[in-house]
Amino acid sequence: MSAGAASPVSVTVEATDGAARATTIATPRGTIATPAFMPVGTRAAVRALGTDDLDLLGPQVVLANTYHLMLRPGADVVADLGGLHRMMDWSGHLLTDSGGYQVFSLGPKVDDAGVQFRSTYDGSTHQLTPETAVDIQALLGADIQMVLDVCPPLPSPTAVVQAAVDRTAAWAERARRAMDERRSEGSTQALFGIVQGGVDEALRRQAAERTVAIGFDGYGIGGLSVGESRAEMLPALAAATAVLPVEQPRYLMGVGDPLGMLEAIARGVDLFDCVLPTRLARHGTLLTGAGRVNLRNARWARDDGPLDATCGCPVCARWSRGYLRHLLLVAEPTAARHLTVHNVWWLLRLVESARAAVFAGTVDDLIREVRANWK
Amino acid sequence: MSAGAASPVSVTVEATDGAARATTIATPRGTIATPAFMPVGTRAAVRALGTDDLDLLGPQVVLANTYHLMLRPGADVVADLGGLHRMMDWSGHLLTDSGGYQVFSLGPKVDDAGVQFRSTYDGSTHQLTPETAVDIQALLGADIQMVLDVCPPLPSPTAVVQAAVDRTAAWAERARRAMDERRSEGSTQALFGIVQGGVDEALRRQAAERTVAIGFDGYGIGGLSVGESRAEMLPALAAATAVLPVEQPRYLMGVGDPLGMLEAIARGVDLFDCVLPTRLARHGTLLTGAGRVNLRNARWARDDGPLDATCGCPVCARWSRGYLRHLLLVAEPTAARHLTVHNVWWLLRLVESARAAVFAGTVDDLIREVRANWK
Numbered sequence: 001m002s003a004g005a006a007s008p009v010s011v012t013v014e015a016t017d018g019a020a021r022a023t024t025i026a027t028p029r030g031t032i033a034t035p036a037f038m039p040v041g042t043r044a045a046v047r048a049l050g051t052d053d054l055d056l057l058g059p060q061v062v063l064a065n066t067y068h069l070m071l072r073p074g075a076d077v078v079a080d081l082g083g084l085h086r087m088m089d090w091s092g093h094l095l096t097d098s099g100g101y102q103v104f105s106l107g108p109k110v111d112d113a114g115v116q117f118r119s120t121y122d123g124s125t126h127q128l129t130p131e132t133a134v135d136i137q138a139l140l141g142a143d144i145q146m147v148l149d150v151c152p153p154l155p156s157p158t159a160v161v162q163a164a165v166d167r168t169a170a171w172a173e174r175a176r177r178a179m180d181e182r183r184s185e186g187s188t189q190a191l192f193g194i195v196q197g198g199v200d201e202a203l204r205r206q207a208a209e210r211t212v213a214i215g216f217d218g219y220g221i222g223g224l225s226v227g228e229s230r231a232e233m234l235p236a237l238a239a240a241t242a243v244l245p246v247e248q249p250r251y252l253m254g255v256g257d258p259l260g261m262l263e264a265i266a267r268g269v270d271l272f273d274c275v276l277p278t279r280l281a282r283h284g285t286l287l288t289g290a291g292r293v294n295l296r297n298a299r300w301a302r303d304d305g306p307l308d309a310t311c312g313c314p315v316c317a318r319w320s321r322g323y324l325r326h327l328l329l330v331a332e333p334t335a336a337r338h339l340t341v342h343n344v345w346w347l348l349r350l351v352e353s354a355r356a357a358v359f360a361g362t363v364d365d366l367i368r369e370v371r372a373n374w375k
Numbered sequence: 376m377s378a379g380a381a382s383p384v385s386v387t388v389e390a391t392d393g394a395a396r397a398t399t400i401a402t403p404r405g406t407i408a409t410p411a412f413m414p415v416g417t418r419a420a421v422r423a424l425g426t427d428d429l430d431l432l433g434p435q436v437v438l439a440n441t442y443h444l445m446l447r448p449g450a451d452v453v454a455d456l457g458g459l460h461r462m463m464d465w466s467g468h469l470l471t472d473s474g475g476y477q478v479f480s481l482g483p484k485v486d487d488a489g490v491q492f493r494s495t496y497d498g499s500t501h502q503l504t505p506e507t508a509v510d511i512q513a514l515l516g517a518d519i520q521m522v523l524d525v526c527p528p529l530p531s532p533t534a535v536v537q538a539a540v541d542r543t544a545a546w547a548e549r550a551r552r553a554m555d556e557r558r559s560e561g562s563t564q565a566l567f568g569i570v571q572g573g574v575d576e577a578l579r580r581q582a583a584e585r586t587v588a589i590g591f592d593g594y595g596i597g598g599l600s601v602g603e604s605r606a607e608m609l610p611a612l613a614a615a616t617a618v619l620p621v622e623q624p625r626y627l628m629g630v631g632d633p634l635g636m637l638e639a640i641a642r643g644v645d646l647f648d649c650v651l652p653t654r655l656a657r658h659g660t661l662l663t664g665a666g667r668v669n670l671r672n673a674r675w676a677r678d679d680g681p682l683d684a685t686c687g688c689p690v691c692a693r694w695s696r697g698y699l700r701h702l703l704l705v706a707e708p709t710a711a712r713h714l715t716v717h718n719v720w721w722l723l724r725l726v727e728s729a730r731a732a733v734f735a736g737t738v739d740d741l742i743r744e745v746r747a748n749w750k
Contacts, residue, residue, distance in 0.1 A: 043705045044698070050709040052689070073676060073701040080677040081697045089693050301448060302455040314427070318464050322456045323419070326448040330418045333708050334425040 009217040019268040022358040034270035048336040066099035075139035083141030094142035130174035147175040149194040161198035190217035199232040201239035208243035218249035241268035277343035291373035313345035384592040394643040397733040409645035423711040441474035450514035458516030469517035505549035522550040524569040536573035565592035574607040576614040583618035593624035616643040634749040652718035666748035688720035
């Protein structure tokens with residue numbers, strides 16, 4: 001049942017600083033230098049961006065969303081259009097989530113077999129099982145699949161979290177078997193397991209051990225950053241990463257705020273995804289070296305300077321706060337695009353600087369520096 | 376009162392085919408090869424596009440809208456940000472309308488002095504006069520200004536159209552004087568007069584003669600394509616162009632449908648603007664060599680081909696109908712951008728082919744060809 005020698009993913013740890021690590025993940029598509037942030041392309045596009053924008057931004061991995069794509073345009077349509085890479089004309093890595101996270105937010109019917117839910121598009125009924133989640137993600141054709149898991153809200157009673165860990169483990173075994181079959185037929189998609197366990201360190205450790213025992217090509221750490229404090233999150237995260245194999249990728253799902261990411265890097269995480277930079281951009285909130293900036297503020301109306309004087313992004317190189325604020329306030333669609341380019345660029349560069357800090361042994365210094373402007 | 380030797384605009388007629396002409400317009404900024412289509416950048420951005428997209432599309436002139444910009448962000452703010460060219464970082468030509476067209480659609484208070492109207496943004500009261508329209512457009516800083524004119528709806532009684540011609544002429548003289556003063560202070564902005572006159576050929580001729588007598592750097596033909604049939608529009612248009620000086624630009628305002636533009640080119644028009652390609656794009660309607668295509672149609676869901684097999688635009692080169700339809704149907708903002716790039720590209724190339732047809736003496740053939748797929 002172990003991914004064993006057949007795994008399409010291998011990790012070279014190039015440097016460490018405490019628990020923090022800089023690695024290169026090798027896949028059939030190429031390599032991913034970590035730590036790495038993965039922008040979210042929910043519906044096969046990072047919101048407000050085209051693939052041509054992604055070419056300029058250069059994220060190493062883009063995440064796409066199984067829940068949305070299985071409903072619109074449909075996984076079979078994506079397959080007919082050549083899979084996500086060809087459809088988007090994106091040559092970088094892609095990762096698809098399992099759809100579980102979105103589905104569980106809809107209050108679905110869950111049993112041992114899987115989860116039944118209604119489409120938010122048209123109310124139609126759909127089912128996801130560990131096996132169909134693998135099948136659908138195979139049609140989508142990303143480089144990395146995630147297993148279907150059970151993500152309980154926080155706080156939840158221990159029994160609920162334990163039940164989620166149990167069912168997630170049972171589903172993980174089934175997903176692993178489904179992928180093993182595909183792999184024997186030549187699939188080179190990677191499959192990552194997901195560690196649940198809430199904020200209880202013992203449960204996190206147990207969940208990590210059980211997931212590792214099944215054996216995956218990498219490990220997601222799920223069910224964190226769902227409302228709990230960072231003081232609750234970090235020990236649970238550390239309990240999980242302590243158990244995860246050194247030679248496989250660790251991916252903290254749904255975390256992308258600057259300080260939270262750095263704290264997680266310090267605890268051994270390699271990969272992150274989050275809608276934060278793109279969602280904030282659409283609301284006019286900028287990520288900058290001086291912290292968050294609200295571009296709607298009247299003080300920027302006549303400001304001829306860039307969004308962030310220290311930023312090298314194509315938007316900061318070209319347009320002023322005053323012009324971008326104007327476009328934002330009159331709801332020109334290009335405003336969302338420009339601000340998204342800036343925010344994603346800024347966050348990608350922050351994570352690059354974290355990687356450099358691992359090599360330099362200065363992760364703590366970087367965290368202190370970022371803490372001065374970010375909560 | 377004539378623009379005379381001081382005009383910042385000169386025209387070289389390079390070829391003719393009947394009344395159709397291919398010219399080069401020279402301005403202090405550079406040259407414009409005509410016939411030329413000017414995409415509309417209402418709020419200092421072509422809707423859904425950034426200036427980086429304009430760089431790829433290469434329109435020779437972009438139109439911006441005085442009504443919108445005087446209200447948001449304010450002409451003084453645009454001036455503080457360096458004027459439209461610097462604010463947008465656009466090095467091509469810009470033309471601003473006078474704001475009159477928008478204002479008259481709001482049912483304003485009009486008297487000999489000017490026009491009083493309420494802002495559609497916040498209900499505040501504003502005034503435009505021939506002189507303030509020049510002042511505001513000076514702050515905006517485009518290469519070409521348009522005079523404030525009176526645009527009556529069609530159909531209107533002859534007396535109403537005559538009154539609009541009279542007031543437009545009186546306002547044109549005042550605008551001309553205001554610009555002469557600025558020019559004596561070093562301004563190199565061009566000022567175009569506007570020929571009104573409805574669909575009455577005699578009134579159009581009269582209006583053209585009176586506008587030419589005042590003397591401008593170029594001539595807009597306004598108040599057409601406002602609901603009348605093409606059979607009504609074309610004779611009125613021809614009556615105007617017959618009077619306009621050969622060595623000055625003629626600009627048919629608000630016309631940009633493929634066949635209408637070609638018919639106007641055949642009657643001696645050089646310049647066009649219209650929201651048609653951008654507005655249609657946002658609704659999923661494509662301009663193609665085979666006519667209009669509705670991308671929302673289910674027949675394109677799994678279509679791996681380009682929007683138009685004969686189009687060389689960056690969107691057709693890269694993405695399929697199926698993918699673009701998906702983005703459109705799930706309202707990804709990048710859909711509007713991609714479809715706008717295609718439509719504007721396609722229309723710019725159509726007008727380039729009309730220019731080539733003037734040189735080749737085949738304008739009638741081109742019109743016949745386009746008429747097969749366009750009404």
